[in-house]
Amino acid sequence: MSDSLFAHEIGTGGEPVVFLHGFGAGHFVWRDIQPAIAAFRSTIAYDLPGHGGSLAFAEAGPPKVAAKAVLADLDARGVGRFHLVGHSMGGAIATLIAAGAPERVASLMALAPGGYGETIDAAHLRRYAAADTPAALGAALRVMYGPDFALAPALVAPYAEAVARPGQTDRLVEIAALLFRGERQGVIPYALRAGLAMPVKVLWGREDRILPFSHTEGLPPRMALHAFAGAGHMLADECAADVIHLIRQNIR
Secondary structure (H helix, E strand, C coil): CECCCCEEEECCCCCCEEEECCCCCCHHHHCCCHHHHHCCCCEEEECCCCCHHHCCECCCCCHHHHHHHHHHHHHHCCCCCEEEEEECHHHHHHHHHHHHCCCCEEEEEEECCCCCCCECCHHHHHHHHHCCCHHHHHHHHHCCCCCCCCCCHHHHHHHHHHHCCCCHHHHHHHHHHHHEECCEECCCCHHHHHCCCCCEEEEEECCCCCCCHHHHHHCCCCCEEEEECCCCCCHHHHCHHHHHHHHHHHHC
């Protein structure tokens, strides 16, 4: 086991932008977004505990555990204040970090974040966790995109490379068992989300079949909602240009 996290770092200068991926993914989900932001400031894209380069991290599971791990790693890197961008489970983790260390978080962007409502397609995510071939991964990922999105093999390839690591599929199955209560997920208390004072943007696809768009009905008023018609759960691929624009806007 390891006590360190893997992170892909590019860019220099300014308060860094920290990217946190969703369950079963890796730092590679930001491949079209991180370089655009790194053109004018430093960026850090993590492999979260139990994923990819952080597969051997000692603790992996609930977002609270990952939030603690990421914050400790940022401490070890000497990072003071930073901007957060998180997708799905990574959005939940980013929100918990922002609530727990608000003096250090300059801005928060959550893409279809976990923990903003109870409902989730937990059964599908369990199937996704167990998918261990490119064909099975492709079928599982297909459900996560909007109905009209063309899922190219090149988008599936990094997921297949990730699960080819010995032990990765077993670890994802273990994490999935810790994330859900039956067919429900834990909810980050409204008071914690409403108390965030930094700029916060929440992005959501109206056709999200994993975490329904209806979760946006309970957003605190200070959270700026950006909705995407026709988009599903994978906004970093489906709406990359918009995501880049909104990150730049948020960190100003």
